[in-house]
Structure formats: structure tokens, C-alpha cells
Amino acid sequence: MPHEFDVVCLGGGVAGEAIAAGLQGSGLTLAVVERELVGGECPYWGCVPSKTLLRSGETLSEADRARVLAASRVDWTVDFPKVSTRVRWMARNLDDSRPAAAMEATGARLFRGEGTLTNPRTVTVGGEPLVARRAVVIANGSTAAIPAIPGLDTVDFWTNRQAAIPSELPISLAILGGGAIGVELGQAFARLGSRVTVIEAGPRFLGLEEPEAGTALRPHLEADGMMLVVGDPCVAVEPQIMGPSVQRSAVVLHLKSGAVVRADRLLVATGRRPNVEAWQSAGLPQTERGWLKVDPATLEAQPGVFGAGDITGLGGFTHLAYYHAQVIARRLRGIDERADHTAIPRVTFTDPEIASVGLSEAAARARGLDVVVASADPAEAVRGYIHDFHRGALKLVADRERGVLVGATLVTPRAGEIVGELVLAIKLGTPLKTLADVVHPFPAFNRVLGASLEELAMKAAQQPRRRPDSIHHDKTEVTMSPTQASTAPGTQGPATTVDLKLEVVVIPVSDVGRAKRFYEGLGWRVDADFTAGENWRAVQMTPPGSPCSIHFGKGITAAAPGSVKNLYLVVSDIEAARQALLARGADVGGAFHFAGFGTPPLPGPDPNGNSYGTYATFSDPDGNSWLLQEVKTRLPGRGFSNLDLATLTELLREAEMRHGQYEPTAPKHHWSEWYGAYIAAREQGRTPDEAAKDGALRVERGGEPVRV
Numbered sequence: 001m002p003h004e005f006d007v008v009c010l011g012g013g014v015a016g017e018a019i020a021a022g023l024q025g026s027g028l029t030l031a032v033v034e035r036e037l038v039g040g041e042c043p044y045w046g047c048v049p050s051k052t053l054l055r056s057g058e059t060l061s062e063a064d065r066a067r068v069l070a071a072s073r074v075d076w077t078v079d080f081p082k083v084s085t086r087v088r089w090m091a092r093n094l095d096d097s098r099p100a101a102a103m104e105a106t107g108a109r110l111f112r113g114e115g116t117l118t119n120p121r122t123v124t125v126g127g128e129p130l131v132a133r134r135a136v137v138i139a140n141g142s143t144a145a146i147p148a149i150p151g152l153d154t155v156d157f158w159t160n161r162q163a164a165i166p167s168e169l170p171i172s173l174a175i176l177g178g179g180a181i182g183v184e185l186g187q188a189f190a191r192l193g194s195r196v197t198v199i200e201a202g203p204r205f206l207g208l209e210e211p212e213a214g215t216a217l218r219p220h221l222e223a224d225g226m227m228l229v230v231g232d233p234c235v236a237v238e239p240q241i242m243g244p245s246v247q248r249s250a251v252v253l254h255l256k257s258g259a260v261v262r263a264d265r266l267l268v269a270t271g272r273r274p275n276v277e278a279w280q281s282a283g284l285p286q287t288e289r290g291w292l293k294v295d296p297a298t299l300e301a302q303p304g305v306f307g308a309g310d311i312t313g314l315g316g317f318t319h320l321a322y323y324h325a326q327v328i329a330r331r332l333r334g335i336d337e338r339a340d341h342t343a344i345p346r347v348t349f350t351d352p353e354i355a356s357v358g359l360s361e362a363a364a365r366a367r368g369l370d371v372v373v374a375s376a377d378p379a380e381a382v383r384g385y386i387h388d389f390h391r392g393a394l395k396l397v398a399d400r401e402r403g404v405l406v407g408a409t410l411v412t413p414r415a416g417e418i419v420g421e422l423v424l425a426i427k428l429g430t431p432l433k434t435l436a437d438v439v440h441p442f443p444a445f446n447r448v449l450g451a452s453l454e455e456l457a458m459k460a461a462q463q464p465r466r467r468p469d470s471i472h473h474d475k476t477e478v479t480m481s482p483t484q485a486s487t488a489p490g491t492q493g494p495a496t497t498v499d500l501k502l503e504v505v506v507i508p509v510s511d512v513g514r515a516k517r518f519y520e521g522l523g524w525r526v527d528a529d530f531t532a533g534e535n536w537r538a539v540q541m542t543p544p545g546s547p548c549s550i551h552f553g554k555g556i557t558a559a560a561p562g563s564v565k566n567l568y569l570v571v572s573d574i575e576a577a578r579q580a581l582l583a584r585g586a587d588v589g590g591a592f593h594f595a596g597f598g599t600p601p602l603p604g605p606d607p608n609g610n611s612y613g614t615y616a617t618f619s620d621p622d623g624n625s626w627l628l629q630e631v632k633t634r635l636p637g638r639g640f641s642n643l644d645l646a647t648l649t650e651l652l653r654e655a656e657m658r659h660g661q662y663e664p665t666a667p668k669h670h671w672s673e674w675y676g677a678y679i680a681a682r683e684q685g686r687t688p689d690e691a692a693k694d695g696a697l698r699v700e701r702g703g704e705p706v707r708v
């Protein structure tokens, strides 16, 4: 006779435990099948040990800070056995007898062993079928995903299973993957003394968060001695040639750019994959990425089969797994409970912490929302100074039409705690004007929210942008040249034809005054500073000796920093630009070039001295990340006339999108040839499709470079 239960739960991790707790006293019988430890990934190899490791590293970093704030001498030596013993103790020394007993105390029957869903009503464990009269809950979690990199199988590598409860402190540690797990464990090991290199294949680390999050965190990780390699995938792995001092686990990683990274240990943290083997043959629906496809409200994959936690692919968090289980338990008790995923917080527990909730700005725009954004740096709040905290970020995203907050990102100490109020605001759809009226205690870290919420409410209350009727000069600013006159919206009189080249780049900034001060500090010339009414201001600035200039302004580039990524800032001398930026404390990357079209970037300036050949990146204090491009010669026929800044901004955005569509199939060309033709055609009133054809035609015909 098969065992029969009302409910059978596959997996006794976070969600499995919460199902047991949620059904306690309901009168429903429950069987939970667990193949390893009751409690799952989080307490033994996930959240708990990794945060314990981070806490040890944090105390060392705080001790270092005492040198600045309190002490003339601080000495410490890492006692790794002490760290590792404490981490294991926090991970219950991998003993689940107490949580297993607690689960059985709820009335659930615990079956130990590998479970398989043999049909949508039956889980078989150790040859014994457990039949569910009412429902099966699939809660069997996820496992570290191992990428198919040639040679990876020839080396001894760690996943979170070894790294979160380490028995050794590697001298050097290479980490594949710059997501939350990679950067958290990376910072923990770096602070304990390992030389850590994080290699991220994608264009930025913490790619699931707002770009501002990674930009703000980067200097903190670098200050801890971490090397961050971004946009350069690992293409091959091999063991290091053994020598007397080389460990068995030592690896050599080959990156696509040709760079080579050597380390004593490798940690693979390239994401998670569903533990699909246990239920795949039962014919349940799967998402494109292989997760169990459930209705996000009822959490049912099909009638009588629920999914909870990581396995659903709806988010890899303990609090989400727990929430799913609560919703399912209530549904099984006959309550029509529905899961709501609009305000699930995400926290990366680095120092500073990164906390976010809801939609990113890009996701909100992609949904067609009328987006308004407010940004600030918590380091500039009084508490930031008191704490001696430098370089954080706060970004709030609102839907102007509904007048509510839809997303938030914080990079600051205690971000995981501060985000609570924003979670509630998004969950309840609290009106922005109510949020703007909330009083925050001085000088708590959350006080930074006050001014930004006010700014957001004010922006949302404004009508969508309208062209100003008249322009007046700010008296303190320089006089307009004909060029500037023709670029200002609504300028009176006949528009002078200007040669406003593509070298003029419109950038988004969160604070016009601060951006102006920063670039002024670099010695950039202020070409113009116009104001028109309260809500419109344009600043144009040019670096010394450069033929290019940048624009930003209130009411024009209200987009958040970093959101216009692919517009280049053209400079005449990249080395001079790099030095000037470095001297001002900007985050500047080394010069690089490309060996050919579509090839990966290579370090150093273009060896052939080609015009357009050399690049570098930098971020300013607002998190605007820039690609600098050195231009020695200009292509003819580019330039716009009679465009106001707002139109130019919009056209550049549109052109950027269109060029992105064109590029994959395009012949080798310089972007500016295409852009020039596209913008000129649009200016003549032609449709985007026609303009894109013009761009392609220009590329096919080519263009003769001329000296600047």
C-alpha cells in the first residue's frame, strides 16, 4: 500500500520548512521529502555562513577605520581558524537534527532520501511512493550552475558549497561571476586577506541591479584590494603547472581579451540552475530557462501542483521562498490567498549594502510608464560624513501618471534595513505626496530618503515637459556664441546654422549644479548656462583643447545618470583627458583599443595611431559612466543645424536605438557616419525608417576623413 498524505512536499529547505509550519494545526497531513539537510541551502551553504564570513571581514575593515577616526595604532592579524570555526558553528556544524525535529513537531512526516515526482500526484523516495490526495508542492531549490568553459572540468574548483564554509584561506582567489554571490564572497575573502579577482562576462557586475549600484560599489571593492574584470569572459581554464609551491587547486584562466588570470583557488559563481531532474519527467510546464513555470499569483504549475521558492525562477531569496510557502499553505487551508511580487526586496550584503525593490528605471520605461527619477548620494548626507562613508547611491523611480513609487535602489550602510519603508510604499501604492511628507529621524541613514522623495513628488506633480516660451541668461554666466544661441530651445530670431557635430554629447545628470562644478574643476570651459523659468536649464561645457562639448540640464536630461550609455564623449587627447580626470578623483579605466571590428577590447592605445582608435572609460561623482573616444580626424558631412537641445537629446536616443538594430548586420563602419546621415535625414523631416536607410547608404558609400 502506498503512503497517502493530503500534501506531499518535495524538498525540506526554506520553503519546505515553511509549508510544514503553515499547515500545522490545519488537519491536513503532510510528508516532506529531503535528500540532504532540513533547512536547505540558506543556513548551511548560503545566506547564513556567507553573511557570517562578511561580518568577520567587516570587523577588520572597521578596525582599519579606527586608524582614521579614533586610534593612532591598530594592529591585527587574521586568525582564520577562528573565522572558519565561527562560520561552521553558525552553519549548525552541518547538523540538522534540531530543525528536523522542529519540522516533525509540526505534525509533518519527514522522509529522508532522493525524491522523484513519478506523476503529478506521487513523489517516490527510496522506492516508496508517497501519494498526495490534495496537492504536491515542488520546493526543491537550485544548485550552482557550472558554465561550459573548456578545461573547467580539469581543475578543482569551489562553488558556494565550499566557499561559504571555507576550511582554508586562499592566497589568491579567482571568482567567475560578478553577481551578488560573487561580490559578497569576493569582498569577504578580500577583507580576510585573499587576493581576489572577480571576472564578469557581462558588460557590468551586479547586472540585475541599476547601473548606479555597481558604479557606486566598485570603488569600495577596489579599496578592499579586489580586481574587477568586466565584459571579458573566461574562455578556457587549465591547472597551473605543478611546482613545489603550487597547490593542487591552482588555476590559470584565459580571458577572451587574451588576458590571463592565475589564482590558487577558483570559485564558480555564475548563477543558479533549477534542481529539475527530480520532476522533469512528470511533464510539468517549464520556463525558457528551465524553472518550474507557475502562475505568479496562485503559484500553481497545474491544478494540484504548486511551486515554491527558487525552483519557480521568480527570485532566489530566502524571504521569497518563505513567502511562497505561506501563500501556498493558506491556499491549501482554503483561503484564496494570492502572491504579489511587486515589492520583493533584494539585498546584496556587501559593505556598503545594496538594497533594491520594484522596477529599475529601464524596466519601468520598457513597460511604457511615464517615468520620473530622483537620485542622491547618501554619503553627502550628514550621517554619511559622521560615519566616514564615501560614495553611495540612492535612486528612486516613480510612475508620474499614478503618482507612486515603482522602484528604488540604495547603496549605503544599512541599506537592507532602510529599504523597508520603500517596500511598504511600493506594496501599498502610497501616493508620492504622502511619502514626501514622511519625517525621518536626524541624523539616521534613512534621512537621505526625505529630500529625494520630496524631489520625486515635485517632479511627478509637474506636467510633462513643455518648451519654454522665452530664454533668459543667468547673469553670472558667459555670453552666448552663435553656436550656443542656435542650440537653445526657443531662441528668438532667425536660427543661425551651426556645425553642432556629434562630438556634442547630451548626458543625463542628477544634479546640474554639481555636475557643472565637477567638470569646471577639470578645467572645462563653460560655453553656456541658460535658464528658462524654474524647470529648464542647459549647460554646455568643453574640455580644454577639445573640439567637443557636452550638454546637460534640468528639464532636458532628467534621465538618471548612466541611462544613456552608448553615446561617446569625444576627446582630442585621451591620455591628457585620463590624467585630468584621475587628478580630479574620477574613476578612470586604462586606454584600450580594438584589433578589428567586433573584436574584444585590448589594453593600451591603438598601436597604429588610427583616428577613432583609442578609448577609455570613466565615471564622474554622479555615476555617469562615459566612454571616451580619441578622435584625431573628423568625417565630413556631419553636423546638425537648428536643433534645440531637447530635440537633439531625443534624436540621439532614437538614433542610438536604431543604430543598435542596424549594427549586427552592418558592414564595418564608424558609428558617426551612420549617425550623421540619420540625424540629418530626421532633421529634414524624414521618417525613422527612411533615415535609417540614409544611414546605411552613407555607410556603404564610406566617407573620407579630414583633419580637424
Ligand SMILES: Cc1cc2nc3c(=O)[nH]c(=O)nc-3n(C[C@H](O)[C@H](O)[C@H](O)COP(=O)(O)OP(=O)(O)OC[C@H]3O[C@@H](n4cnc5c(N)ncnc54)[C@H](O)[C@@H]3O)c2cc1C
Residues within 6 Å of the ligand: 010, 011, 012, 013, 014, 015, 016, 033, 034, 035, 036, 037, 038, 039, 040, 041, 042, 045, 046, 047, 048, 050, 051, 113, 114, 115, 116, 139, 140, 141, 142, 160, 164, 181, 275, 278, 308, 309, 310, 311, 315, 316, 317, 318, 319, 320, 321, 349
Ligand atoms: C552563497 C549564497 C548566499 C545567499 N544569500 C542569501 C541572502 O543573503 N538572502 C537571501 O534571501 N537569500 C540568499 N540566498 C538564496 C537562498 O539560499 C535561497 O533563495 C533559498 O535557500 C531558497 O529556498 P528553497 O526552499 O527554494 O530552496 P532550498 O533552500 O535550496 O531547499 C531545497 C531543498 O530541496 C532539497 N532537494 C532538492 N532536490 C531534492 C530531491 N530530489 N529530493 C529530496 N530533496 C531534494 C535540497 O536538498 C534542499 O534542502 C543565498 C544563496 C547562496 C547560494
